[in-house]
Amino acid sequence: MELLRFATAGSVDDGKSTLIGRLLYDTKTIFEDQLEAVERTSEAMGAGYVNLALLTDGLRAEREQGITIDVAYRYFATPKRKFIIADTPGHIQYTRNMITGASTADLALVLIDARKGVLEQSRRHAFLASLLGIPHLVLCVNKMDLVDYSQERFEELKDEFRHFAARLDIADLTFIPVSALRGDNVVDRSANMGWYEGSSLLHHLEEVHIASDRNLIDARLPVQYVLRPQSDEHHDYRGYAGRIVGGVLKPGDDIVVLPSGFESTIAAIDTYDGPVAEAFAPMSVAVRLTDDIDVSRGDMICRRQNRPTAGQDIDAMVCWMTESGSLRQGQKLALKHTTRSVRAVVKDIKYRLDVNTLHRDETVDSLILNEIGRVALRTTQPLFFDRYSRNRETGSFILIDEVTGATVAAGMIQDRVH
Amino acid sequence: MPSTYQLSHLDALEAESIYIMREVAAEFERPVLLFSGGKDSVVVLHLALKAFYPCKLPFPVMHVDTGHNFAEVIEFRDRTVEAIGARLVVASVQDSIDAGRVVEQTGARASRNLLQTTTLLDAMEEHGFDAAFGGARRDEEKARAKERVYSFRDEFGQWDPKAQRPELWSLYNGRHRRGEHIRVFPISNWTELDIWQYVKSERIDLPSIYFAHERRVFERDGMLLADTEFVTQLDGEEIFTERVRFRTVGDASCTGAVESDADTLDKVIEEVAATRITERGATRADDRVSEAAMEDRKKEGYF
Numbered sequence A: 001m002e003l004l005r006f007a008t009a010g011s012v013d014d015g016k017s018t019l020i021g022r023l024l025y026d027t028k029t030i031f032e033d034q035l036e037a038v039e040r041t042s043e044a045m046g047a048g049y050v051n052l053a054l055l056t057d058g059l060r061a062e063r064e065q066g067i068t069i070d071v072a073y074r075y076f077a078t079p080k081r082k083f084i085i086a087d088t089p090g091h092i093q094y095t096r097n098m099i100t101g102a103s104t105a106d107l108a109l110v111l112i113d114a115r116k117g118v119l120e121q122s123r124r125h126a127f128l129a130s131l132l133g134i135p136h137l138v139l140c141v142n143k144m145d146l147v148d149y150s151q152e153r154f155e156e157l158k159d160e161f162r163h164f165a166a167r168l169d170i171a172d173l174t175f176i177p178v179s180a181l182r183g184d185n186v187v188d189r190s191a192n193m194g195w196y197e198g199s200s201l202l203h204h205l206e207e208v209h210i211a212s213d214r215n216l217i218d219a220r221l222p223v224q225y226v227l228r229p230q231s232d233e234h235h236d237y238r239g240y241a242g243r244i245v246g247g248v249l250k251p252g253d254d255i256v257v258l259p260s261g262f263e264s265t266i267a268a269i270d271t272y273d274g275p276v277a278e279a280f281a282p283m284s285v286a287v288r289l290t291d292d293i294d295v296s297r298g299d300m301i302c303r304r305q306n307r308p309t310a311g312q313d314i315d316a317m318v319c320w321m322t323e324s325g326s327l328r329q330g331q332k333l334a335l336k337h338t339t340r341s342v343r344a345v346v347k348d349i350k351y352r353l354d355v356n357t358l359h360r361d362e363t364v365d366s367l368i369l370n371e372i373g374r375v376a377l378r379t380t381q382p383l384f385f386d387r388y389s390r391n392r393e394t395g396s397f398i399l400i401d402e403v404t405g406a407t408v409a410a411g412m413i414q415d416r417v418h
Numbered sequence B: 001m002p003s004t005y006q007l008s009h010l011d012a013l014e015a016e017s018i019y020i021m022r023e024v025a026a027e028f029e030r031p032v033l034l035f036s037g038g039k040d041s042v043v044v045l046h047l048a049l050k051a052f053y054p055c056k057l058p059f060p061v062m063h064v065d066t067g068h069n070f071a072e073v074i075e076f077r078d079r080t081v082e083a084i085g086a087r088l089v090v091a092s093v094q095d096s097i098d099a100g101r102v103v104e105q106t107g108a109r110a111s112r113n114l115l116q117t118t119t120l121l122d123a124m125e126e127h128g129f130d131a132a133f134g135g136a137r138r139d140e141e142k143a144r145a146k147e148r149v150y151s152f153r154d155e156f157g158q159w160d161p162k163a164q165r166p167e168l169w170s171l172y173n174g175r176h177r178r179g180e181h182i183r184v185f186p187i188s189n190w191t192e193l194d195i196w197q198y199v200k201s202e203r204i205d206l207p208s209i210y211f212a213h214e215r216r217v218f219e220r221d222g223m224l225l226a227d228t229e230f231v232t233q234l235d236g237e238e239i240f241t242e243r244v245r246f247r248t249v250g251d252a253s254c255t256g257a258v259e260s261d262a263d264t265l266d267k268v269i270e271e272v273a274a275t276r277i278t279e280r281g282a283t284r285a286d287d288r289v290s291e292a293a294m295e296d297r298k299k300e301g302y303f
Helices: A016-026 A030-042 A060-065 A092-102 A120-131 A151-165 A200-208 B009-027 B039-052 B072-086 B093-098 B118-126 B190-203 B264-272 B279-283 B293-301
Strands: A002-010 A071-077 A079-090 A107-113 A136-142 A173-179 A220-222 A225-227 A239-243 A256-258 A262-270 A284-289 A302-303 A311-322 A333-338 A340-355 A372-387 A396-400 A407-413 B033-034 B060-063 B090-092 B131-133 B150-154 B181-184 B213-220 B223-226 B240-246 B258-261
Touching: A002 A016, A002 A092, A002 A120, A002 B009, A016 A079, A016 A107, A016 A200, A016 A284, A079 A092, A079 A200, A092 A120, A092 A311, A092 A407, A120 A136, A136 A151, A136 A200, A136 A262, A151 A173, A173 A200, A220 A239, A225 B009, A225 B293, A239 B009, A262 A340, A284 A372, A284 B009, A302 B118, A311 A340, A311 B223, B009 B039, B009 B131, B009 B181, B009 B190, B033 B039, B033 B118, B039 B190, B060 B093, B060 B118, B072 B090, B090 B093, B090 B118, B093 B118, B190 B264, B223 B258
Parallel strands: A002 A079, A002 A107, A107 A136, A136 A173, B033 B060, B033 B131, B060 B090, B131 B181
Antiparallel strands: A071 A079, A220 A302, A225 A239, A239 A284, A256 A262, A256 A302, A262 A284, A311 A372, A311 A407, A333 A340, A333 A396, A340 A372, A396 A407, B150 B181, B213 B223, B213 B240, B240 B258
16 A cells, blocks of 8 residues: 655645645544544534534644644545645745655645636645645645536636646646545546546545656765674674665666765665665665775665765745744854765845745845745755756755754745756 | 565565664664564564664664553563574663652542653653664544654654655655654554554564454443453443454553454454454554644653
8 A cells, every 4th residue: 555645735724734634534534432522612602503614623722723723634545545745834824834745745725716716825825835846736726515516607617727737847637526525526537527537636636646756867875874883793794774764776876975986786675674675765775885984874775876866055936934023144054965074154045935926026135934034055064956857855955043943934946056 | 575576565565664773773872672562563563674684683672661561461572582693672651750740640540651651751751762674654633644754853852844845756854853853653654454464474473463363452431451450440330351353553541452353463453454344443542532632742852
């Protein structure tokens, strides 16, 4: 059984919680005691209906204010797949939470209300999904029951959204007309929309092809930890432990270790369950080399003929994620990229991107909470990176405030600064 | 090996957990693995063995011992730790009581569950642990659904849900100051069913109380509590013998059993797949106090 991670963004008004509630309920994931707790709380709040949003809004402050503040992770499974939902709030003030939820997603689910059409919020969600490199986007046109299940309305919204999406980088775009409240096209195909020939949402989630989304070309192993047992049994053992974040590695492969440039060959790829014939993302393994060379945490193992970019000048899209302070030119921050921790200085803020209109404002000199901009950084040590669009693991980094230790920004590497 | 380069969901979850544990071992000075003998901590321990093979565990194992345990679990704990040659630290709630750090609750409903927090924090400080692996899962409870894999705790061990660090991709931020620490939950993304399927596929040994057996129990608040020396029956609470098993393992005074005939792994998996009540809802009196019972306890430094 395969694992699919998807992110949803939206507010209660879009029917997002109802849709998630229905997926969970119809796959028998909501338990009786959870449902009873939601019913009790709904009644106590005088809601007059069973508010399924309470299932995911787990924090006291969220229930009191009736809003989703943070990313909530939900789990369900069908006989075909196991799903992890990163359920994120949709309002602009929670852009950072959406980005967090989207960072690990294979698929994004964006909801629009069939009556209201493609709003600024829906465009923003689609843009963030594209910025975060989510390969599959599903646009659910919800509340179809309130527009008489009109094919014309559905086609109209599809065209409008396609027109906008042409400006984004979305590999796979799917439209599904649904009524979350009535269950049309959520789990089963709806009898009310005979004109719709596609899959139900759940069927699409079960079938969408994600195996080829991973980069299986550029072999990358950021070294996490060096295994040196120094026991009698494994006296000379040296394993370089880490998770494969791209490509495929096999014993016999000619490799190079960065930054040293030392070359060697893979002797074996070990796991607790024994050696493996090949390793690919996202496997956690330990690699042994034929030569006794100096390799440590933060180094990158890759093929000699296919190396990541090595450099100290980083050009990236950066989202500032904290209320305190802002990103400014000349600022120094800690930076974590793969297993490598360095320091970085902000050389330039080239522009700020308006997440609603995609307009570039080149006059800004800082980025505040939830703002996204194109930024040039200089690091104290070289990073070994790929473009984010080529590899989400070797193309992403976080910025950390050196005083408070807080994670203050997320970055996606674009091209190298020339 | 599959030629399609696909991992099963259990392999993908395992790879993620191993990655998290290696990050912690590399970036922290003194991690510790919290081990209760419960199935989740048994799985975390198993993952740790896999993460560092062929090395021994690069950190000790700690049990916060309420003194109100099921004998089978303590026996299992000692046997398991000895078999892997790990160092076991026992932090005892009884010692905290004797030292006057906490005051024992009284009455028939007394439980040492809440007292564990002080014992845990004192032990973290005494041993200088800066990271503690726990077996919490996000599917267990709604406050946990919002908790990060690296859960930052201040010098009082408190969790502030509104001040959590964003956690993106697989870039975990373990920065902390002296006195602060991080709770790490490597199996955050696993569900109860994943745990059982993994236990089966990896042939992991568990305490016998997870499987159906005859036990003297009594009913309280719709739960079956075991008749042990640690709880006193209230008026009208009759003791009877029932075929039961435990879905969670905790303090004997607040962990309920469920009626069950599942005496093998396959039967347990079947039962878990078909169940309509969450494991904490079925068996944990500590979560029934209020809608936000878990959130409130975590804010005070609970697991």
